[in-house]
Amino acid sequence: MKKLIALALSLLALGGCGAAGAVWPAAALAAEAAGDAALTALEPGSAEYDACVGELYGLGGYEILDGAILAAGGASAEEVAVFRFASAGEAAQAAGTLEAYLLRREADFTGYMPDEASLAAAGEVRAEGVYCAMAILPDAAEAMERFAEALGGEPPEDSSAAPEPGAAAPEESAGPGWEYDEARIVEAYNSGDSSGLCAEELAILERVEYVLAELAPDTLSDYERELAIHDYIIGCASYDSNTLSRLPFFTEDPNNRNPYGALVSGRAVCEGYSSTFRLFMELTGIECITVTGEANAGREPHAWNMVKLDGEWYCVDVTWDDPTTLGPVSESVKHRYFNVTSDFLRANSHFWDENGVPEAEATRWAWQG
DSSP states (O other), rough: OOOOEEEEEOOOOTTTTTTGGGOOOHHHHHHHHTTOOEEEEOOOTTTHHHHIIIIISOTSOOOOEEEEEEOOOOTTTOEEEEEEEESHHHHHHHHHHHHHHHHHHHHTTTTTHHHHHHHHHHHEEEEETTTEEEEESSTTHHOOOOOOOTSSSSOTTTTTSOOOOOOOOOOOOOOOOOOOHHHOOOHHHHHOOOOOOOOOHHHHHHHHIIIIIIIIIIIHHHHHHHHHHHHHHHHHHOOOOOGOOTOOOOOOOOTTHHHHHHIIOOOOOHHHHHHHHHHHHHHOOOOOOEEEEETTTTEEEEEEEEETTTTTTEEEEETTTTOSSSEEEEEEEEHHTTEEEEEHHHHEEOOOOOOOOOOOOOOOOOOOO
């Protein structure tokens, strides 16, 4: 793999501050570096931000006084990060750590998305005084120049009020009272107009668009698309086992019953798995219903799906295809309840009111291994 980055180190006499020694907020510097790129900010202190800093970037052991991360998400490698450290020495050392991250980022896309791999390969890292910045953009070198030039001037009086770079600010989060509405996502996807969506809905739509463009495009058969979507949901979500706890300090994800929990938070229960699968089927044009019933000897409430392929119905229990274990799960276990018959579910502790529910008898599109 080629060496991917040219590191520019120029320690400023004022320790990385702007004119008159003013301290630039990392968020404002990141916005300057990003320019017109349409990126979304990760909230400092959020699980996503902390995971980027520690697990992905490898900066967990550094004394970071301020930081900002902007990312395009989905299938794009575009990304900008700016950090202010306790010393110029730490900033210079962090630059080398971020170089290593860019090598890993290039490898993530190599063989899968060559254009994005090339974008990561042309990424840039730059340390200026106590600041260090990284950019994966079509104009990464220019982004680093914008970052350095900004540091030479006065910071904005209220940089926190500046909109995210590259686009109008998205709708506000709907907050705790938000309720998932499948029709809103479907309408936005089909029309191409997402302007009326709140932050949660935009996040769902982003992941949906990525999956349907990159993993389950309409060039595949209905069975191939269904399988790719099923496998993506399993890889993206984990069962929210906190719902099973009797202890008060284990709290369940508030969105574990809708696609935001499954696709964004990564935590879901059966309603979350089944509503996410149904949303994808709706967008692919594959006829799908949700069946609500009970499962196991305790007759706990449960939900799963049915799909119609070539005029015949099949049962799909995405939740039970994603068991929570301490070790790896085999492919056969991951697909044990994929496109099975109604009799198979009856024999495996599924119970439902069969009035009005189609009978799944076909086996042609059962999992093929």
